[in-house]
Amino acid sequence: MTETTRRSPGRPKSAGGGKPYRRPQRDPVRILAFEALRAVDERDAYANLVLPALLRGAEEQAAAKGGTFDRRDAALATELVYGTLRHQGTYDAVIAACVDRPLREVDPPVLDVLALGAHQLLATRIPAHAAVSATVELARVVLGDGRARFVNAVLRRICAHDLDGWLAQVAPPYDEDPEEHLSIVHSHPRWIVSALWDALGGGRAGIEELLAADNERPEVTLAARPGRTTPAQIQASLPAGAVGPGRWSPYAVRLAEGGDPAAVEAVREGRAGVQDEGSQLVAAALAAAPLDGRDERWLDGCAGPGGKAALLAALAAGRGARLVAAEKQPHRARLVGRALHGNPGPYQVVVADGTRPAWAPGSFDRVLVDVPCTGLGALRRRPEARWRRRAEDVGGFGPLQRGLLTEALQAVRVGGVVGYATCSPHLAETRAVVDDVLRSGRAAAERVDARPLMPGVTSLGDGPDVQLWPHLHGTDAMYLALLRRTA
Numbered sequence: 028m029t030e031t032t033r034r035s036p037g038r039p040k041s042a043g044g045g046k047p048y049r050r051p052q053r054d055p056v057r058i059l060a061f062e063a064l065r066a067v068d069e070r071d072a073y074a075n076l077v078l079p080a081l082l083r084g085a086e087e088q089a090a091a092k093g094g095t096f097d098r099r100d101a102a103l104a105t106e107l108v109y110g111t112l113r114h115q116g117t118y119d120a121v122i123a124a125c126v127d128r129p130l131r132e133v134d135p136p137v138l139d140v141l142a143l144g145a146h147q148l149l150a151t152r153i154p155a156h157a158a159v160s161a162t163v164e165l166a167r168v169v170l171g172d173g174r175a176r177f178v179n180a181v182l183r184r185i186c187a188h189d190l191d192g193w194l195a196q197v198a199p200p201y202d203e204d205p206e207e208h209l210s211i212v213h214s215h216p217r218w219i220v221s222a223l224w225d226a227l228g229g230g231r232a233g234i235e236e237l238l239a240a241d242n243e244r245p246e247v248t249l250a251a252r253p254g255r256t257t258p259a260q261i262q263a264s265l266p267a268g269a270v271g272p273g274r275w276s277p278y279a280v281r282l283a284e285g286g287d288p289a290a291v292e293a294v295r296e297g298r299a300g301v302q303d304e305g306s307q308l309v310a311a312a313l314a315a316a317p318l319d320g321r322d323e324r325w326l327d328g329c330a331g332p333g334g335k336a337a338l339l340a341a342l343a344a345g346r347g348a349r350l351v352a353a354e355k356q357p358h359r360a361r362l363v364g365r366a367l368h369g370n371p372g373p374y375q376v377v378v379a380d381g382t383r384p385a386w387a388p389g390s391f392d393r394v395l396v397d398v399p400c401t402g403l404g405a406l407r408r409r410p411e412a413r414w415r416r417r418a419e420d421v422g423g424f425g426p427l428q429r430g431l432l433t434e435a436l437q438a439v440r441v442g443g444v445v446g447y448a449t450c451s452p453h454l455a456e457t458r459a460v461v462d463d464v465l466r467s468g469r470a471a472a473e474r475v476d477a478r479p480l481m482p483g484v485t486s487l488g489d490g491p492d493v494q495l496w497p498h499l500h501g502t503d504a505m506y507l508a509l510l511r512r513t514a
Contacts, residue, residue: 051167060107116214118145120197125184213238240498250302276307305502312480313446328381331359333366344372382430404504436470475509
């Protein structure tokens with residue numbers, strides 16, 4: 028089917044003498060959602076970065092025309108974007124069953140419109156007739172009348188079943204192919220299902236809970252920066268019900284659903300920042316690890332964009348210690364500088380490559396390296412990453428991760444502690460890296476049990492390393508290994 032030529036609005040009837048031509052109705056919410064999906068697909072943008080700018084633009088355009096783009100509009104646009112991205116694998120399988128060609132032969136913009144329609148039909152309370160009508164109108168605006176007819180036909184086929192009915196058709200039975208079944212039902216690439224299952228261990232229940240948690244909207248969590256504010260002060264500054272205490276971190280405050288961090292005065296003033304509780308726990312555990320001797324110089328060797336560095340700098344200042352925050356990329360180093368601005372104690376932000384350090388061996392008492400990784404632990408926040416990453420990417424990060432950990436162990440003094448952290452539970456990015464570096468013999472070190480340094484946190488496994496999980500802890504899947512330099 029080919030796209031027809033858009034007719035001039037001045038012509039009262041179609042060229043064939045049929046019904047009068049009706050101009051498509053522009054729905055700003057769905058157009059915004061479509062634009063966000065196209066940015067993710069075409070420019071490899073991240074939705075959490077591109078969506079806020081689009082929402083601000085929609086508000087400004089509505090105000091300029093004397094209209095409004097209110098919180099309900101923003102909430103619907105956000106749900107359409109993130110819901111479609113999270114469940115893209117499932118929707119692709121359903122759409123593939125409703126078209127007569129391979130999906131690779133369907134234009135990507137058409138697939139984005141179809142996925143938006145599938146999400147409304149299969150995962151929201153929007154009535155089916157309204158979902159189809161609104162999506163076809165969107166297709167007329169962004170694709171043209173010809174392809175809109177194709178969209179209409181596919182969506183009407185999707186209406187034949189609800190989500191459970193479609194999953195029964197497009198997903199193989201669990202007993203025949205467990206990984207493919209989980210991949211389609213929970214919308215994760217098969218290789219990620221396999222990797223997460225290996226890291227988690229156990230049977231079907233645990234992996235299904237983990238994959239389901241990856242598809243839930245994460246809470247917005249703030250970190251109160253010691254010496255500048257406290258969780259109690261943040262809670263007292265906002266209406267009852269707008270905030271609550273964190274589950275695990277002594278610095279955490281959880282915003283109510285739909286809460287806007289920009290509305291929190293402490294965030295605007297830099298006394299608190301948006302930070303997942305898992306990241307807070309990693310920084311706090313490193314700061315709490317027991318040391319013999321001096322405790323004066325700390326290093327964050329991969330500091331960008333600055334969340335952990337800001338918490339570490341505040342904790343260091345409370346003990347009279349100084350943090351050096353190193354970041355290889357200048358633009359990310361500037362973000363670190365902004366995050367640390369106003370810290371009550373001394374700190375230094377430097378542009379430096381942690382694999383080619385600018386500091387002498389043994390310079391620091393505590394070192395954190397939160398290394399670059401695949402980000403498989405943050406799929407709740409960046410759902411598009413699951414479709415962007417490939418299995419071979421894991422091996423590509425390995426040399427850098429090993430290099431950063433090796434140099435971190437060189438940078439710490441004998442008796443000092445290094446924290447190796449990743450936002451990925453993949454075994455090749457976690458325990459395998461630490462095991463390889465310890466076996467290399469380039470820096471003698473021993474593992475430190477990190478579990479007692481996260482008091483009150485349950486389900487931390489057998490140790491000594493810690494792996495956090497979305498379904499068990501409500502955090503990103505952060506990994507932490509603590510190593511003490513011995514010689």
